[in-house]
Amino acid sequence: MTIQTTAHLNFRGNARDALAFYQSVFTGDLTAFTYREAQAVTDPAEADQIIWGQVLAEDGFHIMACDIPSATLWEPGTIPVFVSVRGEDAEKINRYWKGLVEGGTIVRSPAEASLSPLYGMVRDRFGITWVLDVQAAYPAS
Template sequence: MTIQTTTHLNFRGDARAALSFYQTVFGGDVMVFTYRDTGNIKNEAEADQVTFGQVASPDGFRIMAYDVPSSMDWNPGTIPVFVSVRGADAAEITRYWEKLIDGATIVQPLAPSGWAPLYGMVKDKFGITWVLDVQAAY
């Protein structure tokens, strides 16, 4: 038996835009179901927000996103989660990095580090902190 874990990000009205952006970075397909699609409308103003969404790429990248309805408390926190993207190909990691930094704050520039051939940290335009690195031989 195998299992797969997927990072699930919560937003307040930005889930669709975030998923679309991540699809431009990592490729793959975007799937979005809105509150209207699922018949779970509690606030008509939020009917077209995302109740379930994901990006899935052929190379294994997966991320899910959801718009927390205004009827629920939501606080994104200071650093609630890091999304880690690790690969063996420096050129591929660099391509992802160059797209993620659009409108972002670079926390740690992508560069060689003491523990990885390449490592970088960026807080994207949606407030999500990404850690990208090339896997080191241990």
């Protein structure tokens, strides 16, 4: 059996915008279903918000997202999460960085680091912190 782990991001009313932004950075196919389409509307004002969506790219990038209903507790930043994008191609990692930093905040500019030939962090315009790095070989512990 093979498994995959995928980051699933929660938003409050702007999951569609976030997914479109991530698609513009990473390419791939965007799929999104609304609460209305899933017949799961609890608040008519939120019927067209995203109950589940994803961006899935041919190179393996995959992210999922949804809008948390207003009746559900949601405290962004209280329990921070980093989304890691790691690859072997520095040019591609830099391209992703340039896309994510648009409208975002640089946490650490891409540069050589002790554990990676290229490592950077950015908080995007939706408040998600991304770690982008070029994969390095690590000795087993």
